[in-house]
Amino acid sequence: xxxxxxxxxxxxxxxxxxxxxxxxxxxxxxxxxxxxxxxxxxxxxxxxxxxxxxxxxxxxxxxxxxxxxxxxxxxxxxxxxxxxxxxxxxxxxxxxxxxxxxxxxxxxx
Amino acid sequence: xxxxxxxxxxxxxxxxxxxxxxxxxxxxxxxxxxxxxxxxxxxxxxxxxxxxxxxxxxxxxxxxxxxxxxxxxxxxxxxxxxxxxxxxxxxxxxxxxxxxxxxxxxxxxxxxxxxxxxx
Numbered sequence: 559x560x561x562x563x564x565x566x567x568x569x570x571x572x573x574x575x576x577x578x579x580x581x582x583x584x585x586x587x588x589x590x591x592x593x594x595x596x597x598x599x600x601x602x603x604x605x606x607x608x609x610x611x612x613x614x615x616x617x618x619x620x621x622x623x624x625x626x627x628x629x630x631x632x633x634x635x636x637x638x639x640x641x642x643x644x645x646x647x648x649x650x651x652x653x654x655x656x657x658x659x660x661x662x663x664x665x666x667x
Numbered sequence: 668x669x670x671x672x673x674x675x676x677x678x679x680x681x682x683x684x685x686x687x688x689x690x691x692x693x694x695x696x697x698x699x700x701x702x703x704x705x706x707x708x709x710x711x712x713x714x715x716x717x718x719x720x721x722x723x724x725x726x727x728x729x730x731x732x733x734x735x736x737x738x739x740x741x742x743x744x745x746x747x748x749x750x751x752x753x754x755x756x757x758x759x760x761x762x763x764x765x766x767x768x769x770x771x772x773x774x775x776x777x778x779x780x781x782x783x784x785x786x
Contacts, residue, residue: 592772656714
């Protein structure tokens with residue numbers, strides 16, 4: 559049950575795109591299409607942004623997109639906005655548990 | 668509107684026990700798997716435990732296996748987490764999570780209840 563690997567931080571200017579990677583193993587990210595992404599603002603509960611690697615829940619802007627290749631999943635935020643500044647966590651089902659990434663802080667410059 | 672309200676957190680001594688509750692409303696509780704996750708102060712998210720809709724499939728993180736027990740009471744729309752043999756490393760904000768059916772993801776999170784393990 560090792561945590562998934564995410565970069566500690568990424569940054570971009572308003573309007574730019576940023577991509578966050580999430581690397582696991584064949585026992586989690588690579589073995590299932592059950593990767594999800596969560597956005598967490600300070601002092602708030604996490605919010606589901608992407609599920610099943612590429613799907614967006616209703617209400618999530620289409621600026622947020624997900625992809626997966628092998629043992630690595632990615633979240634891309636296009637057209638970066640000030641309100642996108644937050645921590646982002648990936649998660650994957652791993653057969654008998656779930657694993658989260660360590661989190662990535664997105665800073666809007 | 669879906670609501671998940673956790674309760675039962677507090678200060679407990681190492682080796683002690685605590686039972687967390689999560690009161691759910693706004694959806695058909697009995698049709699959904701439910702989960703607990705936690706977040707230590709200033710740290711990332713960690714899966715704790717999961718129970719499926721009929722309660723016959725239960726998972727635990729290795730870090731809590733043998734010490735924590737998840738259960739549910741569908742007549743009360745309530746999820747529980749019985750925690751025993753608590754350690755300082757169990758100090759965290761504990762979140763109750765609702766399953767987005769069939770997707771192995773969590774579409775609603777409560778606001779959390781804080782558990783502090785300290786002498």
